[in-house]
Amino acid sequence: MEIEISSSIARDVEVGEGAAAFLAWEDLTALLPSSSNGPTRKLLNGLTGFALPGRFMAVMGPSGSGKSTFLNSLAGRLSGNVVTSGNVLLNGKIKKSLHYGIVAYVSQEDVVLGSLTVKESIAYSASLRLPSKQHTAEIIENTIAELGLEDCADHLIGNWHLRGISGGEKKRLSIALEIITQPHLLFLDEPTTGLDSASAFFVAQALRSIARRRRTIITTIHQPSTEVFSLFDDLLLLSSGQTVYFGEAAPALEFFAEAGFPCPDTRSPSDHYLRCINADFDYVNTALVGSHRVIGSQDMHSTTAEIRAKLLHKYQNSKLAERARAKIKQFSVTEGLVYEEISRGSHARWRKQLMVLIKRSFTNMSRDFGYYWLRILIYIVVSLCVGSVFHDVGSGYHAIMARGACGGFVSGFMTFMAIGGFPSFIEEIKVFNKERLNGHYGVGVYILSNFISSFPFLMVMSFSSVCITYFMVKYHPGFSHFMYAFIDLLLSISVVESCMMVVAALVPNFLMGVVVGAGFIGIMMATAGFFRLLPDLPLIFWKYPISYINYMAWGLQGAYKNDMIGMEFEGPVEGQPKLKGEYVLSSLLGISLRHSKWWDLVAVAAILVAYRLLFFTILKLKERAMPVFHTYYTKRTLDHLRRRPPPFPSSSKRHSLSSQEGRNSPLHST
Numbered sequence: 117m118e119i120e121i122s123s124s125i126a127r128d129v130e131v132g133e134g135a136a137a138f139l140a141w142e143d144l145t146a147l148l149p150s151s152s153n154g155p156t157r158k159l160l161n162g163l164t165g166f167a168l169p170g171r172f173m174a175v176m177g178p179s180g181s182g183k184s185t186f187l188n189s190l191a192g193r194l195s196g197n198v199v200t201s202g203n204v205l206l207n208g209k210i211k212k213s214l215h216y217g218i219v220a221y222v223s224q225e226d227v228v229l230g231s232l233t234v235k236e237s238i239a240y241s242a243s244l245r246l247p248s249k250q251h252t253a254e255i256i257e258n259t260i261a262e263l264g265l266e267d268c269a270d271h272l273i274g275n276w277h278l279r280g281i282s283g284g285e286k287k288r289l290s291i292a293l294e295i296i297t298q299p300h301l302l303f304l305d306e307p308t309t310g311l312d313s314a315s316a317f318f319v320a321q322a323l324r325s326i327a328r329r330r331r332t333i334i335t336t337i338h339q340p341s342t343e344v345f346s347l348f349d350d351l352l353l354l355s356s357g358q359t360v361y362f363g364e365a366a367p368a369l370e371f372f373a374e375a376g377f378p379c380p381d382t383r384s385p386s387d388h389y390l391r392c393i394n395a396d397f398d399y400v401n402t403a404l405v406g407s408h409r410v411i412g413s414q415d416m417h418s419t420t421a422e423i424r425a426k427l428l429h430k431y432q433n434s435k436l437a438e439r440a441r442a443k444i445k446q447f448s449v450t451e452g453l454v455y456e457e458i459s460r461g462s463h464a465r466w467r468k469q470l471m472v473l474i475k476r477s478f479t480n481m482s483r484d485f486g487y488y489w490l491r492i493l494i495y496i497v498v499s500l501c502v503g504s505v506f507h508d509v510g511s512g513y514h515a516i517m518a519r520g521a522c523g524g525f526v527s528g529f530m531t532f533m534a535i536g537g538f539p540s541f542i543e544e545i546k547v548f549n550k551e552r553l554n555g556h557y558g559v560g561v562y563i564l565s566n567f568i569s570s571f572p573f574l575m576v577m578s579f580s581s582v583c584i585t586y587f588m589v590k591y592h593p594g595f596s597h598f599m600y601a602f603i604d605l606l607l608s609i610s611v612v613e614s615c616m617m618v619v620a621a622l623v624p625n626f627l628m629g630v631v632v633g634a635g636f637i638g639i640m641m642a643t644a645g646f647f648r649l650l651p652d653l654p655l656i657f658w659k660y661p662i663s664y665i666n667y668m669a670w671g672l673q674g675a676y677k678n679d680m681i682g683m684e685f686e687g688p689v690e691g692q693p694k695l696k697g698e699y700v701l702s703s704l705l706g707i708s709l710r711h712s713k714w715w716d717l718v719a720v721a722a723i724l725v726a727y728r729l730l731f732f733t734i735l736k737l738k739e740r741a742m743p744v745f746h747t748y749y750t751k752r753t754l755d756h757l758r759r760r761p762p763p764f765p766s767s768s769k770r771h772s773l774s775s776q777e778g779r780n781s782p783l784h785s786t
């Protein structure tokens with residue numbers, strides 16, 4: 117007996133009220149080309165299927181079978197080394213990719229700001245994306261209740277130095293943050309991993325009820341309990357990247373029985389399906405039989421490879437596979453199915469988003485002790501030390517070098533300490549990347565909010581340092597000189613902060629960030645004019661252009677001028693005429709007096725703006741240029757593979773791989 121696609125699915129396809137997401141994938145293939153001339157791995161092999169609004173689909177398979185790869189290739193989130201082919205159709209239209217707000221995606225890793233409470237996180241997320249305040253409070257309460265987060269609503273989430281909510285609660289929070297806008301298309305990568313069976317059921321039930329509101333939900337899942345499995349409407353069973361079964365979840369039992377692998381009464385269906393296709397169970401069975409713990413069971417007569425081959429053959433020749441193709445054709449020709457405006461992530465205005473992001477970021481910075489408070493404390497301690505070492509430095513001949521050294525230390529080391537905020541930068545960038553991909557807000561809004569919210573902390577940091585050092589060392593007296601020193605340090609620290617954000621956007625992890633950031637600031641120190649005078653720097657490269665784009669060189673020149681112009685120092689021999697500050701600057705410290713100290717300050721401010729613009733450009737380039745590079749890489753790889761024996765591809769007769777384009781996404785075929 118062949119299993120028919122139920123009339124409920126057929127009805128769903130035809131109903132076209134309101135926006136809804138009809139998603140289909142056709143001959144979806146993902147390849148992992150070898151870096152040498154080795155064999156290319158097929159992570160996904162010609163998958164075809166569809167997901168409908170109102171239905172909850174599970175993607176199951178043994179570990180490494182390609183579940184996450186499948187979800188990521190639908191969402192356009194595969195890493196750059198994977199090449200994809202085939203089509204993804206949303207409401208009958210081929211889509212290059214489904215990122216930036218078209219699909220809400222809950223990843224395996226929970227990326228949240230640990231210093232906020234559960235309720236605050238949900239509330240900020242709602243304010244960022246919902247258009248008006250109306251009903252927002254109600255939506256927040258409902259979402260908390262829907263995912264059973266009432267008990268931990270006021271608990272801090274926790275981060276690298278703060279113990280917070282449990283892993284299961286964090287996972288439910290990650291889901292809550294995405295379902296708050298009721299997205300039309302929701303992907304979840306193993307949302308029940310780490311949850312106990314009751315919590316897993318709770319989460320699956322919540323997702324099912326969301327699906328019932330004409331939402332299309334696809335989730336990968338490892339080993340669902342019988343209760344959780346019963347909640348799925350549809351099932352895609354993968355083995356080594358191939359479809360073993362695709363259809364309604366309940367009739368899969370019949371499919372397996374017809375193929376000669378009925379589910380034993382003592383075993384749950386989901387467990388049975390996975391055992392049939394998981395090669396690791398060959399070893400488990402052999403080990404159990406070897407240790408006389410079991411005598412052998414019905415399905416142990418065949419190896420997993422044999423079972424898998426039979427199931428693949430049965431599915432490929434089944435009406436289920438035929439119907440899947442027929443349905444996809446139906447989607448592309450059915451009038452009324454084309455809804456261009458599926459979920460677009462956020463519906464809030466950018467001004468509102470900016471205010472919410474500033475507030476959220478400020479709250480995070482003020483609660484996370486490691487973000488700024490720890491650094492402020494260290495700045496105060498170091499400033500007291502500097503103040504004591506250079507205490508009342510005076511205006512003797514030897515004070516010239518002492519003043520120079522003190523200025524060099526403040527401009528160099530004090531700004532260097534900005535690197536201490538790196539763990540928090542990395543955490544924030546991760547949150548930005550996740551939210552950006554899900555379309556919560558734009559790059560510009562994020563950069564502006566980050567700068568505004570961090571500025572008060574940088575002011576406190578600079579002000580406290582300058583207050584201590586200025587009066588202990590007894591720099592050039594006068595309010596305007598004091599203010600100059602404060603603004604100079606503030607701008608210099610802001611530049612290093614921005615530089616660290618640039619590094620955080622470029623490197624994949626904390627360790628690399630610290631190493632790259634420290635190396636960069638080290639180079640800036642070496643060419644700032646303290647360790648080697650500016651006129652003595654090798655002209656090519658170090659002087660032009662490095663010393664001119666070095667914030668520290670401008671900052672130090674300004675600081676020296678601020679301190680020394682107008683001062684007089686003792687000469688090297690007693691009784692000699694006094695040395696003017698201007699002479700000391702130009703002759704001993706190699707500082708050009710052709711421009712005033714205020715131009716030095718302007719140069720530091722310009723470098724600060726340039727770094728923020730660079731940060732913006734990098735984030736934008738990652739979004740815009742990466743797809744272009746990936747298109748080129750995909751075309752080149754596929755051309756190369758086609759020219760190499762054995763002939764490629766084999767999965768689809770109807771589609772050519774030469775026409776692929778776009779980032780990590782299944783692309784148009786000709």
Ligand SMILES: Nc1ncnc2c1ncn2[C@@H]1O[C@H](COP(=O)(O)OP(=O)(O)OP(=O)(O)O)[C@@H](O)[C@H]1O
Pocket residue numbers: 148159177178179180181182183184185186195197198338
């Ligand atoms: N970017 C990549 N580079 C190299 N290998 C990859 C990449 N992406 C996926 N793979 C490989 O593809 C296979 C399938 O991975 P995938 O994460 O999709 O499996 P999965 O079924 O989700 O596994 P699990 O249930 O353990 O998470 C694995 O062997 C994995 O190592």
